Amino acid sequence: MTTISLAQGDITRFHADVIVNAANSSLLGGGGVDGAIHRRGGPAILAECRELRAGHYGKGLATGQAVATTAGELDARWVVHTVGPVWAADEDRSALLASCYAESLRVADGLGARTVAFPAISTGVYGWPMDDGARIAVETVRAAALTSVEDVTFVLFDDRAHGVFAARLGDDS
Ligand code: AR6
Numbered sequence: 006m007t008t009i010s011l012a013q014g015d016i017t018r019f020h021a022d023v024i025v026n027a028a029n030s031s032l033l034g035g036g037g038v039d040g041a042i043h044r045r046g047g048p049a050i051l052a053e054c055r056e057l058r059a060g061h062y063g064k065g066l067a068t069g070q071a072v073a074t075t076a077g078e079l080d081a082r083w084v085v086h087t088v089g090p091v092w093a094a095d096e097d098r099s100a101l102l103a104s105c106y107a108e109s110l111r112v113a114d115g116l117g118a119r120t121v122a123f124p125a126i127s128t129g130v131y132g133w134p135m136d137d138g139a140r141i142a143v144e145t146v147r148a149a150a151l152t153s154v155e156d157v158t159f160v161l162f163d164d165r166a167h168g169v170f171a172a173r174l175g176d177d178s
Contacts, residue, residue: 007146007149007151007154007155007156007157008155008156008157009143009146009147009156009157009158009159009174010156010157010158010159011158011159011161011167011170011171011174012122012158012159012160012161013160013161013162013163013164013167014160014162015041015160015162016038016041016042016122016124016160016162017038017041017042017044017045017046017079018045018080019080019081019122019158019160020080020081020120021080021081021118021120021121021122021158022081022082022083022113022116022118022119022120022121023073023076023081023082023083023084023085023109023113023116023118023120023121023122024042024076024079024081024083024084024085024122025071025084025085025086025087025109025113025121025122025123025124025126026038026039026042026084026085026086026087026124027039027087027089027124027126027127027129027131028066028086028087028088029088030065030066030067030068030088031058031065032054032057032058032062032065032066032072032086033051033054033055033058034051034054035130036129036130037129037130038124038129042079042084045078045079046076046077046078046079046084047077047078048077049075049077049078050074050075050076050077050084053074053075054074054086057072057074066086066087066088067088068088068089068090068101069087069088069090069100069101069102069104069105069108070087070088070104070108071085071086071087071105071108071109071111071112072085072086072087072112073085073086073112073113073116074086081122082116082118083113083116083118085109085112085113085121087105087108087109087126088105089101089102089105089126089127089131089133090102090127090131090133091127091131091132092127092131092132092133092134099137099141102126102127102133102138102141103141103144103145105126105127106123106126106141106142106145106146106149107145107148107149109121109123110146110149110151110154110157111149113153113154114151114152114153114154116153117153118153118154119153119154119155119156120154120155120156120157120158121154121156121157121158122157122158122159122160123142123146123157123158123159123160124159124160124161124162125138125139125142125159125161125162125166125170126138126142128166135165135166135169136169136173139159139166139169139170139172139173140173142159142170142173143159143170143173143174
């Protein structure tokens with residue numbers, strides 16, 4: 006049984022076996038969580054991302070998929086990069102957002118990770134409403150069938166996001 010926890014703050018300061026990155030399909034960095042992970046994690050992460058792009062991921066990482074690299078200098082063993090969908094009012098892309106959580110967990114589980122830290126994928130630059138993003142995150146993690154992963158922590162940047170996730174989890178942890 007996997008427990009779900011909440012934390013508030015900068016995910017790059019968090020300790021976990023896997024820290025999930027809200028990346029883009031280029032895998033070559035960006036703003037938000039992605040920028041922070043590459044800044045604090047150092048050049049080893051980008052070097053591995055470039056190798057992925059030179060190999061199997063020549064066209065980049067598709068939306069909803071996930072892939073692991075070293076965590077560089079982060080207090081983690083791996084970074085799992087996933088690409089959230091951009092919010093669109095006229096198209097339901099929920100399955101792609103759910104896939105980010107499910108695929109990241111699948112990759113983490115395959116690596117033997119016990120603890121996984123997620124940001125609120127797509128709720129920043131990609132514009133997904135926080136409440137719906139939290140609903141999809143919590144539902145998908147609850148539904149995941151995992152072997153090695155014991156604890157999943159959502160690391161929310163601010164008070165408001167933390168409150169929204171706490172409400173979705175049905176407690177005030
Ligand atoms: N720790 C935890 N949460 C954070 C941090 C942090 N250091 N920084 C931001 N957040 P975003 P997206 C929150 O924009 O929406 C990048 O340029 C933020 O408040 O990082 O999936 C990529 O390269 C928000 O709630 O990711 C892509 O191009 C959440 O994390 C694009 O942004 C996600 O915000 C991906 O956009």
